[in-house]
Every structure is written in C-alpha cells, then in structure tokens.
Amino acid sequence: MMFDQALMGRPSWLDLPGTTPRELSVDRWQADADDGDSVLLDACAGPTLDVGCGPGRLVTALLSRGVRALGVDVSKEAVRRTTARGGIAVRRSVFDQLPGEGRWQHVLLADGNIGIGGDPEALLRRVRQLLLPSGTVVVEVEQPGSGLTTGRVRVRTGGANSSWFEWAWSDADSLTADGFFLLWQRERAGRWFACWEKL
Secondary structure: OHHHHHHOOOOEEEEOOOOOOEEOOHHHHHOOOOOOHHHHHHOOOOOEEEEOOOOOHHHHHHHHOOOOEEEEEOOHHHHHHHHHOOOOEEEOOOOOOOOOOOOEEEEEEOOOHHHHHHOHHHHHHHHHHHEEEEEEEEEEEEOOOOOEEEEEEEEEEOOEEOOOEEEEEEEHHHOOOOOEEEEEEEEEOOEEEEEEEEO
16 A cells, blocks of 8 residues: 555655645654644544544544544554554544444544545545534644645655545535534644534
8 A cells, every 4th residue: 555655754745637746744644743733632532533543643642641542544554553652543444334333522534534535525424423422523624715626646655656546625614514513623833623513
C-alpha cells in the first residue's frame, strides 16, 4: 500500500488531475500531537474512535489523557505503528463492522479523513451509526470558502505511484451532515476544525 510509505515518514504527495499536488503532512503524522491537534483532543471527553488513525499520534495522546480511544485504519503499517507507540488500533475500513457500534461518544476525522471514500455525506451517515445519541464527530476541514472538491487521486512517493482512488476535501459550510447539528468551527495553527453533534 502506497500510503504505508507516507506512514513511514517518506515525503509523499496526493495528486489530483488539474490541480497542484498536495504534500502529505508525514512529519506531523509521525510526531507527537501538536498545538493544532489540541483542538481535536480537547473535544474528546469520552470513548473516542479515530478513523484513519495513521501512526496513532491522536490515539496515544487521548490515552495519555485518560480517554479511552481506538484507532481504525485500512493500513497494516498504521496499525503496527499505533500499537508500537502504545495505542490500540484495528485494521478495518470505517465501512466494515467495528467494535462498539453505536456506543462511541466521539469520532475523529483528522488530517483530511473527511475525504475517505470520496463522498463526505456517505461517510458522515456511517459515522452517525457509530455514535451514541448526542455523540459528536470532530472533523479537520478546509478553510472557509474552499467549498467541496471530489475526484480521483493517487499517492506519489519518490518515483512510485499508487492506483487512483476516490477522495474529497471540504470546508465546514459545504458538508451535508443530515442528522447532525453544527456546534462550532475554529482555526488553530493554520488548520481548521468543526464539530457536529448527533441529533
């Protein structure tokens, strides 16, 4: 899996035809949680599912705060790295059956993971199934005014490319989150975040 190269910290880009490639934040993924991440962490007071957990910086940061947390990722390397740093993770798609269905207080979609599957509306419908009543989903979003972009992308590391897959980017205002109420959106350290509560 080409994402594994990025998870190992190798410089990588996301290519989207017709636009400038986006450099993946591999150094931030590998590091401990930073100031921007504190917005995500502070929003989680109870059991939290980190969807697309990568190397596990948020899972381990939550555990260190005494918050029960589980990472989910399709990458074997992500699960290995999360557990190696003291976290807990399972190797599955968010659309698979997951532990604690309907009993999570919070779901995290950090690092652009609102793009998983290329259909944010479908992803949020799935997240809603995972949450308790009045649970929240905390999402890292694009800056206001960016709109919604969907399309086929690939990961590029060095001279190697992944196969093309569906992905998306969106600001908070462009997300259709039926069954949710927008609680807040804010900026920290050049990154934007939003939180919705399940109705």
